[in-house]
Amino acid sequence: DQQVKQNSPSLSVQEGRISILNCDYTNSMFDYFLWYKKYPAEGPTFLISISSIKDKNEDGRFTVFLNKSAKHLSLHIVPSQPGDSAVYFCAASEDGGSQGNLIFGKGTKLSVKP
Amino acid sequence: DTGVSQDPRHKITKRGQNVTFRCDPISEHNRLYWYRQTLGQGPEFLTYFQNEAQLEKSRLLSDRFSAERPKGSFSTLEIQRTEQGDSAMYLCASSPLDRADEKLFFGSGTQLSVL
Numbered sequence: 001d002q003q004v005k006q007n008s009p010s011l012s013v014q015e016g017r018i019s020i021l022n023c024d025y026t027n028s029m030f031d032y033f034l035w036y037k038k039y040p041a042e043g044p045t046f047l048i049s050i051s052s053i054k055d056k057n058e059d060g061r062f063t064v065f066l067n068k069s070a071k072h073l074s075l076h077i078v079p080s081q082p083g084d085s086a087v088y089f090c091a092a093s094e095d096g097g098s099q100g101n102l103i104f105g106k107g108t109k110l111s112v113k114p
Numbered sequence: 115d116t117g118v119s120q121d122p123r124h125k126i127t128k129r130g131q132n133v134t135f136r137c138d139p140i141s142e143h144n145r146l147y148w149y150r151q152t153l154g155q156g157p158e159f160l161t162y163f164q165n166e167a168q169l170e171k172s173r174l175l176s177d178r179f180s181a182e183r184p185k186g187s188f189s190t191l192e193i194q195r196t197e198q199g200d201s202a203m204y205l206c207a208s209s210p211l212d213r214a215d216e217k218l219f220f221g222s223g224t225q226l227s228v229l
Binding site for chain 1 (some may be wrong): 118136145147154155156157158159162170172206207209212218219220221222
């Protein structure tokens, strides 16, 4: 029973366009959400996070949107660059993220084509 | 900042053997985590330490698994009597204690293959 779902295993986008990665969750106790990026043969690296008290957080080309009523969040990358090609994991936690017990989705593989 | 270091990067073993992995966290990070990632899945939480105390263990951590962090610095994860289902990437992560919103810093992982 997956609590964090990334329903698109892969996404292909042209360089310079917007990439939108989606994530749904089922546990209403989740109050902190993160996106991690993973390149082959490397561990996941933190990208951006959002607390449930916010509905948007922006960091450079990356913006995360949270819709609590729909239990849905999305990551927007604008403009997309070939170096963004990686697997993106959505993760969630309770307790404001203070415990580190993150629940990850299965990931979405993003390919940005030149 | 040298990052989280894991050793070995790859381990091939026969079913029934014991294996041990090591993780060196970022220095002065109080919290250390172990996660497991199988093919096509996201990382799954196994256990975490705050300094030398093991504070939480997932039900995924069967009796054959044991983790230690004896001096609050490096950690080891041992799997006894390995099974083919133990084949996975074992990821270690660390974070400082003084953050309310934890961002985990992951190592590159140890890829375990049980034949």
